[in-house]
Amino acid sequence: MVADLTAADFLQASQQSPEKPSSNIEAAALQVESLGLQLDGKVILHGVSFSLPTSGVTSVIGPSGAGKSSLLRCLNGLLTQWSGTISVAGASTRQWHGGWDQLRRHVGLIAQKPVVFNASIRANVCFGIHGWRQRRRADELVEKSLQQAALWDEVKDRLDAPAVTLSVGQQQRLCIARAVAIKPGILLLDEPTASLDPRSKQLIEQSMQQLAKETPLLCVTHDLEQAQRLEGSTIFMCDGRVIEQGESKQLFTQPQCIETREFLRWSVCDCN
Numbered sequence: 001m002v003a004d005l006t007a008a009d010f011l012q013a014s015q016q017s018p019e020k021p022s023s024n025i026e027a028a029a030l031q032v033e034s035l036g037l038q039l040d041g042k043v044i045l046h047g048v049s050f051s052l053p054t055s056g057v058t059s060v061i062g063p064s065g066a067g068k069s070s071l072l073r074c075l076n077g078l079l080t081q082w083s084g085t086i087s088v089a090g091a092s093t094r095q096w097h098g099g100w101d102q103l104r105r106h107v108g109l110i111a112q113k114p115v116v117f118n119a120s121i122r123a124n125v126c127f128g129i130h131g132w133r134q135r136r137r138a139d140e141l142v143e144k145s146l147q148q149a150a151l152w153d154e155v156k157d158r159l160d161a162p163a164v165t166l167s168v169g170q171q172q173r174l175c176i177a178r179a180v181a182i183k184p185g186i187l188l189l190d191e192p193t194a195s196l197d198p199r200s201k202q203l204i205e206q207s208m209q210q211l212a213k214e215t216p217l218l219c220v221t222h223d224l225e226q227a228q229r230l231e232g233s234t235i236f237m238c239d240g241r242v243i244e245q246g247e248s249k250q251l252f253t254q255p256q257c258i259e260t261r262e263f264l265r266w267s268v269c270d271c272n
């Protein structure tokens with residue numbers, strides 16, 4: 001998918017620098033309590049509760065329609081009509097300093113289909129960085145972000161080429177570079193490697209494991225092997241509920257709930 005990047009977009013994004021809430025409480029990176037969501041009169045999430053540690057990958061697995069994407073959209077404020085509490089670094093997202101736009105800078109979201117702007121690779125990475133054209137250290141930031149996204153080696157000689165000339169797998173890594181360039185506090189990923197070539201998938205997983213050393217990642221995946229490779233912890237969701245959450249090694253080898261066992265065996269669940 002390609003989006004046109006205008007000067008106004010740059011201006012709007014650059015006027016907003018990341019703001020973290022002030023909080024004296026040493027908190028989980030993300031705390032969700034009794035999260036409920038209705039869309040068009042249909043209950044999508046039923047009292048979802050869980051927390052994310054301050055680093056590491058947490059995978060979210062579950063059948064199609066379980067509410068996984070809707071959950072991510074509530075967490076970064078793309079959906080706001082939810083009930084319950086979502087706290088990031090100890091602060092309620094409803095009272096986030098600077099509002100939902102600022103929250104979305106702090107809680108980045110990588111979608112399944114990469115969205116690159118109709119601009120150069122370099123400009124795509126810098127989207128959202130205040131005054132990047134004048135910044136002496138912009139080159140350093142571009143290199144670091146592209147390295148973190150495991151794309152640097154493939155594009156270092158053509159940073160001014162249009163981003164649309166990249167393969168889909170490269171475009172997804174460019175989206176990750178753009179997200180990490182603004183140093184998010186949390187990164188959400190919604191099936192980031194679905195339908196990508198195996199090499200891009202491998203590079204993205206490796207990049208995620210590196211990023212997770214400093215930033216908590218919440219990754220929805222249909223790929224159960226991927227969730228195990230990413231280690232960390234796993235949340236199993238079905239029919240808008242969290243059925244089970246635990247260390248990935250534990251959950252995949254000794255699931256506590258019968259629904260989890262069935263899902264791991266058959267990839268379907270009787271809940272829905």
Ligand SMILES: Nc1ncnc2c1ncn2[C@@H]1O[C@H](COP(=O)(O)OP(=O)(O)O)[C@@H](O)[C@H]1O
Nearest residue numbers: 039040042044063064065066067068069070071
């Ligand atoms: N805008 C909407 N209006 C009504 N129902 C929706 C809307 N968006 C999603 N849904 C429904 O919410 C449920 C969960 O969807 P989704 O969060 O995309 O699940 P998942 O990502 O786990 O496949 C599905 O039944 C879907 O049809």
Ligand SMILES: [Mg+2]
Nearest residue numbers: 068069070190
């Ligand atoms: Mg989904």
